Amino acid sequence: MTVQWPQTTAAAFGNDLIYATHDLHKRDVFSDEGIIRILDEFPRDQLAIWKFGGHSEGLGESIRGQAPKASGAEIMEAVRSGKFWLNVRRSNLLLDYMAEIGQEIFGSLEDATGRKTRKQDMGLLISSPGIHVNYHLDIPIVALVQIRGEKTLWLYPNDDIHAPADQIEDIVHMRREEDLPFRDGFDDNAIKIDLKPGMALTWPQAAPHRVQNADCVNVSLSCEYMTLPALMKANAIYTNGILRSQFGMNPQTARKLTPMNMSKAVAAQALKKITRHKPINKSTPPTFELDLSAENYARPL
Incomplete structure (x- = not known):
């Protein structure tokens, strides 16, 4: 089966939230041993490691880290016992066996939508129990495939109230990270989705969202892509x-x-x-190193 999108996908694509089912969560590559292997083989300087503050109004706290010395097993232990969010970005471009999975997912999207996907980036998200991912948006279109654990995603309208135009422009021009200021009233207009293994979804481009993990380790595939209209x-x-x-x-x-x-x-x-306009480097510098011997597994740099 891999990923099964509904027959209405082509008509709804780009305008509506679309749900799918899959069987990728049954594969050994996503067992503890498989994920440790991925972490050991993936270029460590390209591994995104973050700690987030609790959910509240305003711009959420985001702290970037690094793990140049920790083994894959040590990183997984820190995820299980600490509060970390990892993104193994472009795993489909850097690991051959992940490339095959990416081809299956993006191929299923192309078959279901009738559109060619471009700039394919399949990130493996590995995150701690109870962690909250700040309110943010992505410029590419996203298909989220839930592999392990459970979490809740809130999806908000892409309009000037929930995603002001100047802030989206700053993200495109790399003047800021993807996080946006949150207001409590936003939840009145949100679609709330409880995600479990075997579920997948894709939503309209640049729709803001936030995520709350249940009390369990979460593993997901965040498949970012563009279509020609999305690029335009x-x-x-x-x-x-x-x-x-x-x-x-x-x-x-x-x-x-x-x-x-x-x-x-x-x-x-x-x-x-x-143009003489030069993008500002939006990259947040790392301020901690993942270290199992340090308090909360994060040693300040």
């Missing part, structure tokens, strides 16, 4: 960011692929070559 919308947002930051304009948010936004997407290609 992202490029239109890029142009809007320049119009706002350099020319003081207040452009309309590029949430739909209108003729105007198609023109902006074309303009972005030229602007990227000729």
Whole structure:
């Protein structure tokens, strides 16, 4: 089966939340031994390690770490007993056996939607019991495949209230991380999804969301991708960011692929070559090293 999308996927794609089922959680590669192997073989300098603060209003706390010396087994022990969120980014591009799984997932999406997927990035998410992932959005489209554990995802509308245009533009221009300020009233407009192994879903591009793990280790596949319309919308947002930051304009948010936004997407290609605008490095520097001998398994750097 791999991933089974509903027959209505093509019609709903890009506009609605779409649920699917899968059997990937039954594979040995996602056992403890399999995940330890992945962690040992994956380039350690590309492993994303984060600690998040508790859920509250405003911009959530995010602290980045690193684990240059810890073994895969030690990292898994820290995840089980501590409060860590890991992303084995681009696992489909860096590990051959993960590439095969990525081909299955992205192939299933292409078959179901009738659209070619581009810029495929399959991240393996490994996270601690009870951890909360801050309110944020992703510029690529995301398909989330739940492998182990249970968690709740809240999905919010992609509009100016929940995701202001200037903040999305800053994300596209790499002036900030993907986290956004949260307000308690946002939950009134959220779709709440309880995820269990064997479930998968994909949602409209750049829809904000947050995640709360149950009291168990969680393993998921976060499959980021673009379609041609999604790429054009992202490029239109890029142009809007320049119009706002350099020319003081207040452009309309590029949430739909209108003729105007198609023109902006074309303009972005030229602007990227000729503009003097330089993206600010948004990368948060690591401030701790994962260390089982340290308090809370995090040694300050």
